[in-house]
Amino acid sequence: MAEAGVPLEVLVAVSRSAPGTLARQVETQLRDAIRAGALRPGTRLPSTRGLAEQLGVSRRVTVEAYAQLGAEGYVELRQGAAPRVAATNPAGADPSPVTAAAPEPAARYDFRPSRPDVTTFPRAAWGRCLRDATRTIRTADLLYGDPCGVAEFRSAVADYLGRVRGTVATPQRVVGTGGYLQGLGLVCHAMAARGARTIALEDPCSSEEPRIAARAGLEVLRLPVDAEGARTDLLPTLAPDVVVLTPAHQHPLGVVLSPGRRRVLAQWLADSAAVLVEDDYDAEYRYDRPAVGAVQGISPERVVYAGTLSKVLAPGLRLGWLVVPGWLLDDVRTQKQLADQGSPRIEQLAFARFLEDGHLDRHLRAMRTLYRRRRDAVVAALAAEVPEAVVGGIAAGLHVTAALPSHHDERAIQAAARARGVALAVLGDYAPRAPFPPTLVLGYSRLADRAATRGVAEIAAAIRTSRR
């Protein structure tokens, strides 16, 4: 509701030298705007008093105009309420409607991966941090400033990543982003502008990554993934200018890059001029083993580290970060300036406070316990209901993989599951080029224990009914 006395404005102008009375001029312009669809059904209009004031005319003029439009059914006039454009009015509907984006379908059991459980999002703490940031943000930070971000944010992120991920970063090397994919795009454009021509992506990887790399003008090469993680031993042969890896938890296969493959990678980075983009998307979630530090901590001059709040808090925040080698920083800053002149600054400051106050550490500790329980439930249910599946990627992250014997058809299972109210991903969703066995990708983050058991039973039924 508008607070009482707020004078709303509307695009109307009158002139004593124009044809027609002033009231008729107002009436005609409002009717035309409603007919054209500029003033949409339900839109609030200024009060007769407010409009008279805006136009510098007597109130009689606006009363007369509104009365006529009310009589014609264009405007709804009610005592004591703001006038509104009538919900159904003679102007009718949108002349060329567009179809809305398909809404995310509601599933009884939602196993789609890459989504945290946002029902536990700490709304009160985040709201407090936002309000405090709005109150205390420097005037200079409400203007444009460094596109890389607000000083407090960059400093807090550098400290946090050093502490929990073993990155080596001064605050100046941290660049705030609108999430991982934006960060990847910035690095692709920055490297392309420096003459890079090829990029190696893991096979499989997320379906957006090849498109983002191509949009920046890079040729996409594919790096196979096996049980030890990405085949970093092939990098010297492939010789890409940029390589994107998920060493802590391969996306989506879930394997951790083996110590041998890490050594090969570090050696190749030391020997070449290439840049590694380390996508550390869900490294904060590991359950059965100590965390493995980021590769960036070993090769800070050759690695762009990329992180995001999408898995640890909520994707809707659209906030992430890069840690960039010093020599590449100016190029990434330029690209960020061209992309959007910097990420929203109040939110950066709010996140710095959220970190400083320990809210993220506390939230992650609670979520790790919760997710481990949900993972255990899904793994146990798969063992009981789908014994033929080879379950992988269980040590970390928010999803497991279930590889099935080759006579299965993952797309048919996905469709059969959907018909049973189960949403899930399959490996085919991740742009694979190499042949893989039929594989389900099952996010468990939002399934409380019983839902996991019941959902897996539905998946088992879907597998049976879709058998060729």
Next chain:
Amino acid sequence: MAEAGVPLEVLVAVSRSAPGTLARQVETQLRDAIRAGALRPGTRLPSTRGLAEQLGVSRRVTVEAYAQLGAEGYVELRQGAAPRVAATNPAGADPSPVTAAAPEPAARYDFRPSRPDVTTFPRAAWGRCLRDATRTIRTADLLYGDPCGVAEFRSAVADYLGRVRGTVATPQRVVGTGGYLQGLGLVCHAMAARGARTIALEDPCSSEEPRIAARAGLEVLRLPVDAEGARTDLLPTLAPDVVVLTPAHQHPLGVVLSPGRRRVLAQWLADSAAVLVEDDYDAEYRYDRPAVGAVQGISPERVVYAGTLSKVLAPGLRLGWLVVPGWLLDDVRTQKQLADQGSPRIEQLAFARFLEDGHLDRHLRAMRTLYRRRRDAVVAALAAEVPEAVVGGIAAGLHVTAALPSHHDERAIQAAARARGVALAVLGDYAPRAPFPPTLVLGYSRLADRAATRGVAEIAAAIRTSRR
């Protein structure tokens, strides 16, 4: 300050089968992390109790490790306070420091254009809207959702623009952006993907626009601007696939597109398959004449309307919008998905509430009065102190232009003004290709009356001293 009892995490792992005592393992790993720069000076560390808990060891182990690191000067231990990495510690400084971005220089008189007065930013109202949005945002909106934005935001923006700018838009056609430049980039990429090859930009225009267009693969053509605004009469000859215009207030010359040029533009849009990007960056500020409606309202199927909060509230918010023709919407949605998967969703919801509660109308009304006074002061001071200047673009926006006789050197004046503590822009900052007289671009939004007078006196002195 971290709240008491928040267990901070740190990347350390111990094993009873590894060499050395447990205390020695903890000590070595922390020392290595400090030496490598992962743990930076001043970083808070877990308490001895918290770390013991994280590692599953007795507290004696962590007490012993911290004591040793404290004795060596790596860690600061103080009774009752969280341990921290020592501010100056034996590890020394960043091995390869980067230079920070040049901070915006402080000027006594800041005439730089395109910046509103953010000291009047309604912090309390915005903070309340943010907190309310954080409390009430739907769980689904904390996940990914439509990259075009949150429903309430798109609906509120459609209503607002229709009411004050005369646009014709259903909510489905509104796309939330990270500001005007991101919106321009999205349209350039979307049109390029549909086969567009050329884009016409006003000459002069902002220096980023040609780079953004080129980054999307479009060839940049230039459209001259004269006293009637952009030379839309040249569009049939130039025949660009996309044209970018600032009809309400040319950026930076400040002229309004004349009625004749608007008619020519509308006719060309009707006859061609081209798209107009209408940059309506500061149309909410007009002082001496009724507002002119957006061109989009006349040609909604051929115009992408672009707006932003940067001038009406604060650039630091990084929130803007596009209104997109129905036939182009899916392409723009795809580009937004690849760019950053959507703008931050809590802020969109907060802005919807801010609009709905009438805060924007109220803020704009107050700012218009303030800015008109400041403009009058600058125009009066220019008439008195720099009578040879031809002052333009005064009817709208946040800046005026002052064209000087051709024997002046605008860059020399800019430098002389800077030496006198005055920051200002000149036409050369806007990538002009056509010849223009030496022209100062003077933003007045942040200069209270006396500052304007004094600042213009300094500018007059700078003009005198820099005369060739």
